[in-house]
Amino acid sequence: MKGHTRGAGTGRISPRMLPVRTSDGKSMQPLKKAPHGPTLLRTILSKSQRVTRKGESTNKAMNRVFAFPLLVLFLFTAGVLLALFLRLSPGEIITALKTEETRFALNLSLMTSIGSTLLALLLGVPTGYFLARTDFPGKVMLDTFLDLPLVIPPLIAGVGLLFLFGQNMLGARLGEWGIHILFTPWGAVLAQTFVACPIVMRSSRAGFERVGPRYEWAAATLGLRPSQVFFQISLPLARQGILAGTVLGWSRAMGEFGATLMVAGAIRFKTETLPIAVFLNISSGELGTALACAWVLTATGFVLLLVLRWIGHVPRPEILPSR
Amino acid sequence: MNPMAEITLQNIQNSIIKGISVKIRDGELFVLVGPSGAGKTTLLNMVAGLIPYDGHILVDGDCVDALPSFKRNIGYLFQDLLLFPHMSSKKNILTALKRLGLSRQEKERRVGRMMELFHLAPLADRLPDALSGGEKQRVALARALVSSPDLLLLDEPFSSLDFRTARYLRLNLKRIQSELGTTMLLVTHNLEEAQDLGDRLGAMTGGRLEQVGSIEEIMFQEKSLEGGFLERPNLLSCTYQKSLGNGLVHVRWAEQSLFVPEDGAKSFNKVAIHPRHVYISPYPPPGPQVNRFRGRIREIRHAGGMAYVEVMVEGHQLHAQMTTEQAQALSLSPEDFVYGILKLRALHGC
Numbered sequence: 001m002k003g004h005t006r007g008a009g010t011g012r013i014s015p016r017m018l019p020v021r022t023s024d025g026k027s028m029q030p031l032k033k034a035p036h037g038p039t040l041l042r043t044i045l046s047k048s049q050r051v052t053r054k055g056e057s058t059n060k061a062m063n064r065v066f067a068f069p070l071l072v073l074f075l076f077t078a079g080v081l082l083a084l085f086l087r088l089s090p091g092e093i094i095t096a097l098k099t100e101e102t103r104f105a106l107n108l109s110l111m112t113s114i115g116s117t118l119l120a121l122l123l124g125v126p127t128g129y130f131l132a133r134t135d136f137p138g139k140v141m142l143d144t145f146l147d148l149p150l151v152i153p154p155l156i157a158g159v160g161l162l163f164l165f166g167q168n169m170l171g172a173r174l175g176e177w178g179i180h181i182l183f184t185p186w187g188a189v190l191a192q193t194f195v196a197c198p199i200v201m202r203s204s205r206a207g208f209e210r211v212g213p214r215y216e217w218a219a220a221t222l223g224l225r226p227s228q229v230f231f232q233i234s235l236p237l238a239r240q241g242i243l244a245g246t247v248l249g250w251s252r253a254m255g256e257f258g259a260t261l262m263v264a265g266a267i268r269f270k271t272e273t274l275p276i277a278v279f280l281n282i283s284s285g286e287l288g289t290a291l292a293c294a295w296v297l298t299a300t301g302f303v304l305l306l307v308l309r310w311i312g313h314v315p316r317p318e319i320l321p322s323r
Numbered sequence: 324m325n326p327m328a329e330i331t332l333q334n335i336q337n338s339i340i341k342g343i344s345v346k347i348r349d350g351e352l353f354v355l356v357g358p359s360g361a362g363k364t365t366l367l368n369m370v371a372g373l374i375p376y377d378g379h380i381l382v383d384g385d386c387v388d389a390l391p392s393f394k395r396n397i398g399y400l401f402q403d404l405l406l407f408p409h410m411s412s413k414k415n416i417l418t419a420l421k422r423l424g425l426s427r428q429e430k431e432r433r434v435g436r437m438m439e440l441f442h443l444a445p446l447a448d449r450l451p452d453a454l455s456g457g458e459k460q461r462v463a464l465a466r467a468l469v470s471s472p473d474l475l476l477l478d479e480p481f482s483s484l485d486f487r488t489a490r491y492l493r494l495n496l497k498r499i500q501s502e503l504g505t506t507m508l509l510v511t512h513n514l515e516e517a518q519d520l521g522d523r524l525g526a527m528t529g530g531r532l533e534q535v536g537s538i539e540e541i542m543f544q545e546k547s548l549e550g551g552f553l554e555r556p557n558l559l560s561c562t563y564q565k566s567l568g569n570g571l572v573h574v575r576w577a578e579q580s581l582f583v584p585e586d587g588a589k590s591f592n593k594v595a596i597h598p599r600h601v602y603i604s605p606y607p608p609p610g611p612q613v614n615r616f617r618g619r620i621r622e623i624r625h626a627g628g629m630a631y632v633e634v635m636v637e638g639h640q641l642h643a644q645m646t647t648e649q650a651q652a653l654s655l656s657p658e659d660f661v662y663g664i665l666k667l668r669a670l671h672g673c
Contacts, residue, residue: 214401214403214405215405215407217368217371217373217392217399217401217405218399218401218405218407219407219418220372220391220392220393221371221373221393221395221397221398221399221467222393222398222418222419222421222422222466222467222470223393223394223396223419223421223422223423223470224393224418224421224422225393226393229393232418233407236409237407237408237409
């Protein structure tokens with residue numbers, strides 16, 4: 001999805017753009033507006049059509065062989081999901097979904113993940129813009145450094161956060177001001193923000209890079225102030241990357257466990273996000289609540305995947321100016 | 324509403340541009356011609372304030388060097404137009420009025436005027452993606468002109484359009500220029516375009532402004548054209564006979580009659596014609612027997628996909644230019660006799 005840009009044909013004269021004239025010399029409508037906001041069904045259909053078309057050009061003999069690992073992978077995934085869902089009857093799951101604990105966990109997960117995604121947007125989008133538009137010595141190093149949270153195991157990141165906000169460092173000072181982060185929902189927000197930021201940053205940066213600075217030049221010659229240029233031109237044009245980053249970052253925040261465990265702890269009805277709830281309830285043998293929470297998480301992930309597909313498919317204007 | 328302004332460039336330079344000074348007059352359409360890589364676009368970007376430079380740029384005597392692009396009041400038609408793809412045509416044009424802080428009625432009035440001037444009313448709500456190349460060009464022009472800039476920069480505005488659309492817009496641009504009187508600086512690598520449009524021409528190569536002058540001066544000056552971007556025209560020494568009173572002048576060249584478009588009332592003893600307007604063929608071409616000649620090929624040179632044929636006509640040298648393919652199709656070779664035509668409207672007395 002990320003690499004999906006329109007090919008070399010960004011020049012201004014493609015055959016479909018030439019004015020069409022009928023025999024009586026009247027100009028016809030050159031072309032209909034591209035259909036906006038495709039339905040989910042159409043999205044999925046067109047995706048599958050594209051895959052089929054691609055498949056035609058590949059090596060058929062090898063593809064017959066490769067169908068086997070594909071089948072294994074499919075069964076593997078399906079097996080895991082079935083194992084999760086067949087353990088309890090739908091009735092039992094629904095009952096578990098209605099328990100106070102599940103509802104609390106869902107609520108807390110939503111609140112913290114939305115909060116952390118907003119924070120990640122606030123930090124990640126400007127950083128992404130900065131990195132997309134500026135060159136300076138050591139940029140590669142800084143860039144790599146900012147990506148570190150992507151590869152640090154969340155558990156380790158959690159330990160780091162724990163120390164940073166512990167009594168010996170920032171925690172004491174914050175405590176004086178009455179701000180308590182460790183072992184509160186704020187800790188969960190902090191942990192989720194830490195993992196979501198690089199995702200949002202990378203994705204929006206890619207969005208800004210794809211548009212390039214030339215539209216901003218045009219806006220400047222039209223008299224738009226730098227802030228107007230950013231909010232009215234750069235941001236809307238990079239919306240695809242930013243949206244994709246938001247969705248991905250949010251799903252990471254929803255599922256964040258390791259760092260949250262360290263920073264916010266696993267405290268029933270206090271810092272019990274969905275993943276923490278799964279962990280607590282599996283530990284204490286209460287399968288119902290654990291699986292209900294697992295269901296919610298899986299379903300959320302599925303919906304987010306669909307949304308991502310849809311974002312990749314939103315008919316977007318040609319944002320690559322030809323050079 | 325007459326946004327004329329005199330633009331002065333004083334010794335503009337950076338790593339590509341090697342010191343350019345030129346004065347563009349009030350309401351003039353100044354054309355910069357030069358091959359790609361000559362630094363034409365770079366110069367425009369400097370004037371627009373998009374990239375740094377040394378030297379000074381004056382608008383009506385006021386130095387604008389310190390002003391960032393958005394404060395310069397200089398319109399810019401980019402080669403790739405850069406219409407904002409997320410805005411309709413009308414919104415694209417409206418964007419250019421933001422800085423002026425106008426009332427809504429005034430904005431509507433100005434946009435309406437531009438839409439009328441460029442025949443854009445039916446396209447107002449379309450996104451740029453749903454416009455043809457020529458339509459996009461018109462929207463971009465309207466957008467660049469709606470705020471009445473002191474100067475409009477145009478970067479190869481017609482290079483990506485098909486021939487007809489380009490010609491139509493070219494004529495339109497002349498009309499608009501005379502209507503609005505905006506000072507314009509246009510760059511192109513297309514000599515014909517330059518001839519068609521410009522009041523004055525500047526020839527640019529390698530970051531330098533080689534020559535500035537009227538089209539006549541630049542095209543048909545014998546000196547200093549060698550090795551430059553502009554190909555040297557044929558200069559035929561002739562004897563002036565008489566004006567025919569129908570816009571044509573009768574002259575004698577190489578012991579034959581030539582008819583040349585009349586240019587004012589002055590008499591002349593030289594006629595200039597660009598080699599690409601000299602047509603030759605091994606057979607007598609059909610059509611009226613006007614400005615025909617017969618000669619012998621002395622030499623054929625090939626360079627850059629073009630063939631340059633030197634023909635001797637009654638002891639007079641004449642160059643013809645065509646593509647290598649055309650030369651091959653005609654199977655021309657030295658010492659051949661050929662028939663030729665001098666394109667009437669491409670002849671200039673000087």
